Amino acid sequence: MTLRTIDSVVRERLGLDPSTLGANVLDRAAAARMLACGLSDPAVYAARLMAEPAEREVLAADLAVSETWFFRGGRALFDRLAGFVAGRATGTPARVLSIPCSTGEEPYSLAIALHERSLSATDFVIDAVDLSERALARATAARYGAFAFREAGPDMRPAYFRPVADQWELLPNLRAAVRFRAGNLTDPLFLAGERSYDLILCRNLFIYLTPDARVRALANFDRLLAPDGRLCVTHGEADRLPPDRFQPDGPTETGIYRRTGASGGVPPRTVPPVPPVPETVARPRRHRRHRPRQRPPAVTPRWLRPGRWRTPAAWTTPARCVNACSAPAPRTPTR
Structure with a gap:
């Protein structure tokens, strides 16, 4: 933050354009005020200008061109x-x-x-x-x-x-x-x-x-x-x-x-005319016939679909094992 911040404060708060006052007029006035306030940082002085109206008035007095006299202009x-x-x-x-x-x-x-x-x-x-x-x-x-x-x-x-x-x-x-x-x-x-x-x-x-x-x-x-x-x-x-x-x-x-006019500095605000709304004929409301809601068809899960899964060969029981298991056990003769 430099002297440009002070320049912006003078423009926004006081309404003065420092460029019209002469070369380095604002710089000299700001430097004199900073010395009087015991400040060396332009950023601190700019913050003081924004916060204190009295300081702005003092700076404005230093910037003002007080060239006047009685009956100036004749x-x-x-x-x-x-x-x-x-x-x-x-x-x-x-x-x-x-x-x-x-x-x-x-x-x-x-x-x-x-x-x-x-x-x-x-x-x-x-x-x-x-x-x-x-x-x-x-x-x-x-x-x-x-x-x-x-x-x-x-x-x-x-x-x-x-x-x-x-x-x-x-x-x-x-x-x-x-x-x-x-x-x-x-x-x-x-x-x-x-x-x-x-x-x-x-x-x-x-x-x-x-x-x-x-x-x-x-x-x-x-x-x-x-x-x-x-x-x-x-x-x-x-x-x-x-x-x-x-x-x-x-x-x-x-x-x-x-x-001469009814209003001064600010020209009257013009509002564009609103286009007319075309007249519309109200149409009778059509009643829709009730249709029962159709349910989606049942879908068989993939894991239940036929042919999806095959039984591994290891799971099948050999025929000899089945025959051996199904044959009756030999009887032991009793005495």
């Missing part, structure tokens, strides 16, 4: 998404899901765009989910360095952040607009019991999933995305969506797709 993209969410917030709060949310820049960017449209916290709900507990802890703290604001455009930090040491902390009202939780999109029970979402943001994830994990993720979208809802992916992931279920909503560069 302000125009988030303004378009905020306009759609505002249109759905009629009577009931609009529901938004961000998966994977990483350290929180994406869902917070949408919360800022909705705040700029004068939507209150009761008009929308944003759920942000990620596999890494470490990333969720940073997202809940909502403190970021200057590199998280590298998107071109006006500087928004004075309006929505306050300086804390050498970082910037998001204002409390915007932090309260996002709910963070841990979860894995490839899990069949992902967000079981939750109501459907009007908008799902899932950018830069499909390119790292295995084909089987992608099917499970699309099945979860089928369950969680509302009819006529919107799914936002990157332009490079659009070819992984089923074209009969999602149609572009606006320019394809934005990566926004509208759900």
